[in-house]
Amino acid sequence: MDLSSINPLLLLASLMVASTPILLAALGELVVERAGVLNLGVEGMMITGAACGIIFSTLTGNAWLGFAGAALGGLMLSFLFAVLTQVLLSNQVATGLALTLFGLGLSALLGQSFADARPPAFPKLDIPILSDLPVLGPVLFRHDGMVYIGLLLVVAVWYFLSRTRAGLVLRAVGENHEAAHALGYRVVLIRFGAIMFGGACAGLGGAYISLVRVPQWTEGMTAGAGWIALAIVVFAGWKPLRLLLGAYLFGGVTVLQLNLQAAGLAIPVEYLSMSPYVATILVLVILAAGRAPGSLGKTFHASR
Amino acid sequence: MKRRTLLKTGATAAFAAALGAPLRAQDGPMKVGFVYVGPINDGGWTQHHHHSAKEMVEHFGDAVELVYQESVPEGPDAERVMTQMCLQGCQIIFTTSFGFMDPTINVAAKFPDVVFEHATGYKTADNVSVYSARFxxxxxxxxxxxxxxxxxxxxxxxxxxxxxxxxxxxxxxxxxxxxxxxxxxxxxxxxxxxxxxxxxxxxxxxxxxxxxxxxxxxxxxxxxxxxxxxxxxxxxxxxxxxxxxxxxxxxxxxxxDNWAPYYIDRVQAVMDGTWESVNTWQGIGEGMVGIxxxxxxxxxxxxxxxxxxxxxxxxxxxxxxxxxxxxxxxxxxxxxxxxxxxxxxxxxxxxxxxxxxxxxx
The missing domain is CATH 3.40.50.2300 (Response regulator)
Known part of the structure; x- marks a missing residue:
């Protein structure tokens, strides 16, 4: 065993990269669930985003446009979900599962001719002064833009949900949609907005895998990241800052276990492989989970 | 298809099987099945199996029809895919991942008239061959x-x-x-x-x-x-x-990986009625492994x-x-x-x- 071969700074830096896809997707789902809607289609929207990201960035030669296209792809898929569940009042669980299956198939179709495509390189931000700081520089300030966008989004969502009137309305819709409706709020419209925000975030998360982390297109490449994101939302008790902790913990232990394997740690590999899941569940459970929004997953119609 | 016709077809098939008459003597192209573990454009393992399968089809032209299923999970679900292929009339089925080993053996036992070729495994049966390359x-x-x-x-x-x-x-x-x-x-x-x-x-x-x-x-x-x-x-x-x-x-x-010569060989053997269960393991010399x-x-x-x-x-x-x-x-x-x-x-x-x-x- 040679633990000295693990460089903690590089480890922390790659933790941020490994966590970003889950963080983005989970953050979107958090807003959706706070509005009282359970969208199990995160995996489907992520993989569609991954495919759209490759397509848009290869065609335009610009990685940022790739992310924009990915957000659009995820958003369109979630719009479909919103129409089905909010207008046609279909069952949210079944529709969400169908959305995942649909997204997996759709992305395979879309991505078919892009299997050999190499997306344009996504530039890393090189912030003067900050990126040259000892220790903190390489860990915090030498990433690509999406890592910071993810972090900014966490703060923005936290601020929106807990400090703004609009956020309060969104939470009211999620807690008790009939009361919110009685107060004159447009429940369906607000939920449409939340669902589409969730779709766009999931799309961004998927594109981060296909444009930055891998970067190339392979069918089914999100490999369950969407389900992890869903679980993290629950374990984080529907709270944005705790969600950040959960995502970084999961990403961190994932990277750490690979490093420990490479360093030849004398723990059976099977335990290391399961460690990200165990660690994330344990920590978030110990922190005590929050309460689910009152109207989560329930169908709303103004006539009732 | 009416139920009666279905029963009749089933009975004919069973009858033919009982007589030992090869089902493969039917008209039309011979169906060749491939079960893949990944997508056919993964850029690696599955892509090369598929590529070799297509070369095999090119070799035989209209005499064979390719039936394939990609991204099949290794486990019980694979049995369903293989059974489906057997029912579709595939006469030879290539299962191209180690984890398909037990499913292949199980399905092969149920369809003695279909022959199976399992890649990288070690379990054989009268109608199951294994093949691998000396990577x-x-x-x-x-x-x-x-x-x-x-x-x-x-x-x-x-x-x-x-x-x-x-x-x-x-x-x-x-x-x-x-x-x-x-x-x-x-x-x-x-x-x-x-x-x-x-x-x-x-x-x-x-x-x-x-x-x-x-x-x-x-x-x-x-x-x-x-x-x-x-x-x-x-x-x-x-x-x-x-x-x-x-x-x-x-x-x-x-x-x-270059599987095409082997695939051509084995499909030809089924056509000629000379197919036998074998354990093939070839390397650089035979051309199955290319550098x-x-x-x-x-x-x-x-x-x-x-x-x-x-x-x-x-x-x-x-x-x-x-x-x-x-x-x-x-x-x-x-x-x-x-x-x-x-x-x-x-x-x-x-x-x-x-x-x-x-x-x-």
Whole structure:
């Protein structure tokens, strides 16, 4: 065993990269669930985003446009979900599962001719002064833009949900949609907005895998990241800052276990492989989970 | 189809089967089934099986019809896919991943008139053959190149699923890396999957960050190459496919699977009625394992050595597992000059001396 071969700074830096896809997707789902809607289609929207990201960035030669296209792809898929569940009042669980299956198939179709495509390189931000700081520089300030966008989004969502009137309305819709409706709020419209925000975030998360982390297109490449994101939302008790902790913990232990394997740690590999899941569940459970929004997953119609 | 017609057809089929009359004497093209573990454009393992399948179809033209199913999970679901293919009238079915072994045997028992070809497994039956390629011959060449090219003396290895085939590859590469570079060390990461680009990329990055400047992979995507390219100064090898889009750097050579001649052979045998259950294991000599071009990043003399080794293996003059070889506990399993037999190779579930760590069980 040679633990000295693990460089903690590089480890922390790659933790941020490994966590970003889950963080983005989970953050979107958090807003959706706070509005009282359970969208199990995160995996489907992520993989569609991954495919759209490759397509848009290869065609335009610009990685940022790739992310924009990915957000659009995820958003369109979630719009479909919103129409089905909010207008046609279909069952949210079944529709969400169908959305995942649909997204997996759709992305395979879309991505078919892009299997050999190499997306344009996504530039890393090189912030003067900050990126040259000892220790903190390489860990915090030498990433690509999406890592910071993810972090900014966490703060923005936290601020929106807990400090703004609009956020309060969104939470009211999620807690008790009939009361919110009685107060004159447009429940369906607000939920449409939340669902589409969730779709766009999931799309961004998927594109981060296909444009930055891998970067190339392979069918089914999100490999369950969407389900992890869903679980993290629950374990984080529907709270944005705790969600950040959960995502970084999961990403961190994932990277750490690979490093420990490479360093030849004398723990059976099977335990290391399961460690990200165990660690994330344990920590978030110990922190005590929050309460689910009152109207989560329930169908709303103004006539009732 | 009316129920009566259906029953009649079923009865006819059963009758024909009972008489031993081959169902294959039907009109129309012969249906050939392929069960794939990944998508057909994975850039590696499945893509090459599919490519070879298409070459086989090209060879026979209208005489055969290709039926295939991609991204089939290894497990009970595979049985459903195979059963479906049998019911569709496939006369020969190729199941192209190790994890399809038990499903293949189970389905084969239910359809004695259909013949099965299982890749990389070891269980055979009257209507089940197994076939595999001696990838460890290619690994020996990769090991040689890795030992010569590494500056840090740290070689990373992204391993997939702990089965003898993968362990054999690690051993073969390690033996030949040590032979030319006594200081070389292997860092091995198991990801427990054949294809997961994100995990492969993370594993490659972890290895590179820990100082590995050569990364070998037994996983199917090109993600480790992309990671190596980004890091710079890291050498990689194509797996199953040439992955030439990453040449000359980071990809300096590759192991290419070429199944087409075998597929043509076996389908022809079914057509001729001469098909028998066999256990095929072919290497560089027979052409089932191809060594991708050694790129210009490798110095000429190293390249010449690697090519000489390739030719010696192809000619049968050199065997990658030639004694003296000892396992991790220091026990000699091959004496001086002794060559490993296929039984030892097929069941290899131990590391050779010098590799650190344990194989997950």
């Amino acid at each position: 460890y011959e290619g690994r020996a060449i990769q090991g040689h190149l890795a030992g010569k090219m590494t500056q840090s003396n740290k070689v990373g290895y992204i391993a997939s699923v702990p089965i003898p085939e993968v362990v054999r590859g690690i051993n073969s590469a390690f033996i030949h890396a040590r032979k030319v570079n006594p200081d070389v060390e292997f860092k091995i990461i198991w990801i427990f999957e054949w294809l997961n680009p994100a995990k492969e990329a993370d594993a490659a990055k972890a290895l590179i960050e820990q100082g590995c400047d050569v990364v070998l992979q037994h996983t199917d995507s090109t993600a480790p190459h992309a990671a190596a390219k980004e890091a710079g100064g890291v050498y990689t090898f194509g797996q199953a496919a040439d992955m030439a889009e990453f040449a000359p750097m980071p990809r300096i050579s590759s192991i290419i 991708g071009e050694i790129s210009s990043a490798v110095p000429d003399d190293v390249k010449a050595e690697a090519e000489a080794m390739r030719d010696a293996i192809a000619a049968g003059e050199y065997h990658p597992f030639t004694g003296p070889l000892t396992d991790q506990s220091g026990t000699e399993f091959l004496a001086e000059g002794e060559v490993a037999d296929d039984g030892l190779l097929a069941g290899m579930n131990f590391y050779v001396e010098g590799i650190e760590g344990d194989i997950p069980s």
